[in-house]
Amino acid sequence: MEILILAVVIALVAVGAISGLVVSSRKKKQLPPTAPPSTPTITAPPAEPQVGEDAAPTAQEPRRTIEEVELPDAQTAVESPVAVEDPVVGLAPAPEIEVPEPTAGRLVRLRARLARSQNSLGKGLLTLLSREHLDEDTWEEIEETLLIADVGVVPTQELVDRLRERVRVLGTRTPAELRSLLKEELLTLVGTDFDRAVRTESGVDTPGVVMVVGVNGTGKTTTTGKLARVLVADGRSVVLGAADTFRAAAADQLQTWGDRVGARTIRGPEGGDPASIAYDAVKEGIAEGADVVLIDTAGRLHTKTGLMDELGKVKRVVEKHGPLDEVLLVLDATTGQNGLTQARVFAEVVDITGIVLTKLDGTAKGGIVVAVQRELGVPVKLIGLGEGPDDLAPFEPEAFVDALIGD
Template sequence: MEYLILGIALLVIIAVGGTVALLRSRSGAPTIEAPPEAPQITEPKGTGADLGEGGVATAPAPPSAQAPPAPEIEVPPPSAGRLQRLRARLARSQSTLGQGLLALLSRDSLTDDDWDEIEDILITADVGVTPSRMIVDELRTRVRVDGKRGPDEVKAMLREQLIAQIGPDLPRGLKVDKHGGNPAVVMVVGVNGTGKTTTTGKLARVLVGDGKSVVLGAADTFRAAAADQLVTWGERVGARTVRGPEAGDPASVAFEAVKEGIAEGVDTVIIDTAGRLHTKVGLMDELGKVKRVIEKQAAVDEVLLVLDATTGQNGLTQARVFAEAVNITGIALTKMDGTAKGGIVIAVQRELGVPVKLVGLGEGPDDLAPFEPGAFVDAILG
């Protein structure tokens, strides 16, 4: 009998508890949601202690449970002389332009048709119509006034004209030194497929090779692969990467990257932004927002526009729109190893009024080089 009474009492308690829970669920009581995921700081693997609960260092996991070893940190070569070292590769792709011009200029006599052909070669190489005519007019005057010259003199004369059009006095140095207690901030922008993330990673290698410390910001949150790729580039040279959730706010990631760079006292923070079509007004406005958010705590020292050299004159339309959205300070020309249209250097500088500062000459990790007008023209002319 006692057991029967205890059983009935237990059933009554369960029924009452269930009714109370049901009433609470219907009463509209607030629920607690987890905060949105914040940007994460990815540290090169194999550095720092593993922290347990409360920040206490924990014992390392058994060998069988440990993550695969991180890639060994590399020491990239310094930037000085990079373009000279890559000159042979550039010369192979530009030989059509240089050899064609030299062959025509070395003739015993030059007719009007010859001069028109020289102009056509320059235009085909994406030098642009106006600068091509200026070069031809100057060469015609020099040949007429000074008389016929030998091949070496013709080559020197052409070299002088090309360097003059490229602009040897333009400021091509990157502003990547810490100033006022804050790191220099470099934004990398451009349309889809130009190689922004790769250029960002290669630029980090250039700076580390010059003895600078770097933090990378993976503000291309639309492609998870872009952030993963940037983390890999950073791990190779010992640079930390700040990344956020997929499809997160790119301005937030950029802000956190700069904040981390200031806290660590690094020399340079490089922000990789998402590729965007220059015809999409909303995306271009977002780029301006990223820049404004960064400037709440540090100045943006460089905005590098990455252009694919193979797009030629089509790239100039892209460049104009980006220049209107953010203040472009320099151009990084990629894929210069597979095109004979090196004249785009002249055209894009005339269009934007800003210098080409970097050129990409291949797929290798150290194939990004500071642009040097003299070395570039020497490679074109063989």
């Protein structure tokens, strides 16, 4: 029995020795050499301001006591106060008020510009009348020249008939005689007996009220603003009524014109009732004691019955305050016979009292002055000669005809 136990113990010792050798050999096995790993570069995030408990301690600066602060004496503080304006909340500077150019003789001063674009009519007529033999073909060319200039069929025929008679009686035709003859006949055609003054005085205690009408694209709002400059230049105080509520930024455009000359603009919401705004403008003009109220209406197509009816409503509402002293129809001088069609329809809705011809500087069709006056029986009172703020001029027949004929 003892021999058996001894054998088991020897066997266990042998097994343990063998296991130790195996483990020891495994530990001594060398792994293949590897390259040492590179050290990664770590970029620190930018420093952020710290608040609260994480805030860095502030540098302590020496502080003065109340006794060390020197205050100005009472006399200095009262005599030289220093105002400090906050650049952020300071008020915007008021717009500079412009001084418009005086209106007296304005068309005469602008005559050269008008002549450059208009005198092709006068030169053409003088060239034809200077021919040695004035046969039927020549007179037909004279008629064609007048028709192209939009003088109109009936006025053209009248002018040609008078020219033929006077040239036949005159006999000799020197350049000076022809120029004088043509000037006389054109002046007769344009008309010198019209009252071309823009009526801006009501004759009662209310301001003079002027309503400006026309189709889209004729320069109606610009004309209203320029007319305000004309009136201010003549010493009149003006209130503007922005009753064009359909065109985007029309009220802004009119207010810009008014701000330039110190005229107040009455306006309402976009798409609002034009009659209500016109009524308020006249009301404010009365309250302020203004001399003139100018009402800019929306551009209306003469083929749209509803819009034209609304224009009549504006007129009726304004007249509740008093008489409407002037209704100016703005026409584009380049539209020719289409402008006459527009004029007829507007005259049926409101009583047109005067015509404003715009864009007269860019066309040789000065004869539209004659045609539109014949069509409506009302005078051309103002003409637009360019894009400048002072290029709206009172119409003067003599200066206009001189520009047509040229030097």
